[in-house]
Amino acid sequence: MTALAQEPVTRLASRSSVMRFLNEVADDYPNAISFASGRPADAFFDLRSWLATVPEFEARFGSRRLGQYGNTAGIINDLVAEQLGNDEQVLCTPDRVLITAGCQEAIALCLQALCRNAGDVLAVRNPTYIGATGIADLAGIGIVAIDHDESAASLQAAALRMRAQGKRIRAFYVIPQFDNPTGTVMPLAERQKLLDVCAAERIVILEDNPYGLFGFEGPGQPPLAALDEQGCVIYLATYSKTFCPAVRVGCAVVPETLFGDRDAARALYEELVGRKSFFAVNTSQLNQALVGGVLREERGTLARLIEAPRAFYRRNRDALLEQLQLRFGALGAIWNRPAGGFFLTLELPYAFEANDVVRCAADSGVIVMPMSFFALDDSQRHRVRLAFSNLTPEEIARGIEALAQYQP
Amino acid sequence: MTALAQEPVTRLASRSSVMRFLNEVADDYPNAISFASGRPADAFFDLRSWLATVPEFEARFGSRRLGQYGNTAGIINDLVAEQLGNDEQVLCTPDRVLITAGCQEAIALCLQALCRNAGDVLAVRNPTYIGATGIADLAGIGIVAIDHDESAASLQAAALRMRAQGKRIRAFYVIPQFDNPTGTVMPLAERQKLLDVCAAERIVILEDNPYGLFGFEGPGQPPLAALDEQGCVIYLATYSKTFCPAVRVGCAVVPETLFGDRDAARALYEELVGRKSFFAVNTSQLNQALVGGVLREERGTLARLIEAPRAFYRRNRDALLEQLQLRFGALGAIWNRPAGGFFLTLELPYAFEANDVVRCAADSGVIVMPMSFFALDDSQRHRVRLAFSNLTPEEIARGIEALAQYQP
Numbered sequence A, B: 001m002t003a004l005a006q007e008p009v010t011r012l013a014s015r016s017s018v019m020r021f022l023n024e025v026a027d028d029y030p031n032a033i034s035f036a037s038g039r040p041a042d043a044f045f046d047l048r049s050w051l052a053t054v055p056e057f058e059a060r061f062g063s064r065r066l067g068q069y070g071n072t073a074g075i076i077n078d079l080v081a082e083q084l085g086n087d088e089q090v091l092c093t094p095d096r097v098l099i100t101a102g103c104q105e106a107i108a109l110c111l112q113a114l115c116r117n118a119g120d121v122l123a124v125r126n127p128t129y130i131g132a133t134g135i136a137d138l139a140g141i142g143i144v145a146i147d148h149d150e151s152a153a154s155l156q157a158a159a160l161r162m163r164a165q166g167k168r169i170r171a172f173y174v175i176p177q178f179d180n181p182t183g184t185v186m187p188l189a190e191r192q193k194l195l196d197v198c199a200a201e202r203i204v205i206l207e208d209n210p211y212g213l214f215g216f217e218g219p220g221q222p223p224l225a226a227l228d229e230q231g232c233v234i235y236l237a238t239y240s241k242t243f244c245p246a247v248r249v250g251c252a253v254v255p256e257t258l259f260g261d262r263d264a265a266r267a268l269y270e271e272l273v274g275r276k277s278f279f280a281v282n283t284s285q286l287n288q289a290l291v292g293g294v295l296r297e298e299r300g301t302l303a304r305l306i307e308a309p310r311a312f313y314r315r316n317r318d319a320l321l322e323q324l325q326l327r328f329g330a331l332g333a334i335w336n337r338p339a340g341g342f343f344l345t346l347e348l349p350y351a352f353e354a355n356d357v358v359r360c361a362a363d364s365g366v367i368v369m370p371m372s373f374f375a376l377d378d379s380q381r382h383r384v385r386l387a388f389s390n391l392t393p394e395e396i397a398r399g400i401e402a403l404a405q406y407q408p
Helices: A015-028 A047-051 A054-061 A063-067 A077-088 A102-114 A130-138 A151-164 A188-201 A262-276 A285-297 A303-328 A354-364 A393-405 B015-028 B047-051 B054-061 B063-067 B077-088 B102-114 B130-138 B151-164 B188-201 B262-276 B285-297 B303-328 B354-364 B393-405
Strands: A097-100 A120-125 A142-146 A168-174 A204-208 A233-238 A250-253 A343-347 A383-387 B097-100 B120-125 B142-146 B168-174 B204-208 B233-238 B250-253 B343-347 B383-387
Touching (some): A015 A130, A047 B054, A054 A063, A063 B047, A077 A097, A077 A285, A097 A102, A097 A262, A102 A168, A120 A130, A120 A151, A142 A151, A151 A188, B015 B130, B054 B285, B063 B285, B077 B250, B077 B285, B102 B168, B102 B204, B168 B188, B303 B393, B354 B393
Parallel strands (some): A120 A142, B204 B233
Antiparallel strands (some): A097 A250, A343 A383
């Protein structure tokens, strides 16, 4: 899909401002229609009902104990392990689960634990979620760009190339299912190849799966973690999309063995817990009680809760495809058909870059994200990411009409 | 008070296990009386009443917006600025406040933003809170130990010494009021000297004040941030002690100027916000709503809420002093008389170290913390930290009696 950056790219100075921009731009243009941020549909947030489950959890756990400092690794690990097994095909024991203050903390902890020596490099597909590349920048970890379509072969080649430079790829961050930012799915055969490459090269896969439960076309691919027989996948999950971002609860699941070594996996888990104690100390037990309370009430599955939002996202995806056909079909633009998730890639006949975002928001009343914001090179200049997750079909129609009229 | 480590000490391997031990040891010996962890008195946790303020906050802020991703710097900055002004003599505008996932995140962000070049060193008093030294270890930041009693002179000397080695002290982490772990207060004259040294040496003071509201003997000393006229203090606050640890809300307040430079202070603030976006993204808006809801209900002051716990802590301090006199008065032990806070230093006639903790817990049913856990050298081997914040006077009596009978 993309031209490759051949060497590690580090310290794109703008990443932290992009990260904030993503979360804040909609507030700056409150009347614009925003395809910018991958926000879950807030119409389904049910904070009051969710909060109502806290007292039952509190009563079981102990009211005084709930308010206190507590276990660094978390207090709902058993409930989370059960849910991951039921809903995401990820079978694990609670002692391999580390509860984190949102998935971002899990990414930060894993990256810093895995890439601790000079020359340790992070591999990512290009473009990718900037929460991963951003933390690598902050920690001074080099980044190497991997091809989207042929990730396994590209990663293998990059591993060789890095070795020749005296460097080593220690981790590969990837969103195989309904990728952010592209909206694509990694095919099953590619997943198998990727696992083989990573096992051979001893590269730990950081599999981020925030959108996996929002598939529109039947059961999706199994996560890499479910296919992993060699102990190379740390699975990252979040409740920001299934509940809401304000709960700030996510997790990392360490494999049973690390490349066959059970002690090494245990040591990695303990290392992550130790590091966590110096960042968020422990994840808010109040927020854990909310997630745990609902998981208990729902008997360990989110199936019922996500039904309505999933249908909503599918309807939005369909509306977006229809509007793109209507407004961009004759303009030489191309786009993909996401099988799930929040995002679609639109390739425009002209470049759409940082300065276009603000002008398009101000002039045309629509906010879209240049794909170049997520890229490691300049291969993405004509592409934009359209997040369709928190709009109505009517807003999508107006927004795409406005975007089609934008004069670059 | 302490012998000084003359050179930076780095990577005490055990710090992360100490951090976890502090939070978890009481669970391992549920029947032991624990003076170990500086936990607020959980009898005063009122989660249900606090949660009841969320809907009002939610209604004003917007229910859907509250659940979403939001402003990286926080959404209750105005309410926090008002409370800091009312209760802690720290006058600031909301745009200088960064809301964090507990104060620990604020410490981590500040340290990493300030000490980013090779040779940048963190100064701390010896012993000190291991959340500060632990994050320095993880980030590879050198640590230099400063004297407790003559901090200003000691810091001045250390600055010279570091300069001679081609290093530079960039930050000084300190808890001037009711210190953790020692329970001491920095005198006003020493505070003034410290501010002068730091202004001259351009050392940023990270003033942590978790216990400042729990003074037992009238109005305490003004915080360094309230005395700071030269722009050298970042003030760190937390709601873990005034509300409860489970809310995981704290903040950093950046000075109006950084050593007289307004733009530099603004740039530092933006740097902290940018870094935060890659750790906790934003602090849980649900938790912010709880703190904000109560602050609004209490009209911007915690005075009413902390009255009962403060009286409780004072009563416990008095009970502890009485029991120490009774059980240790004749044994050659010495101790201080904390004017507030959660901690007291007891110096025993024998060494009390890591292996004593478990044996004392198992044999005598009492858990205390060796001061050496918080130290940068071996000057603290005979001292223990007694946290008296989450016990009853009866437990204190039984615990001190048991400790006096412990055979090292």
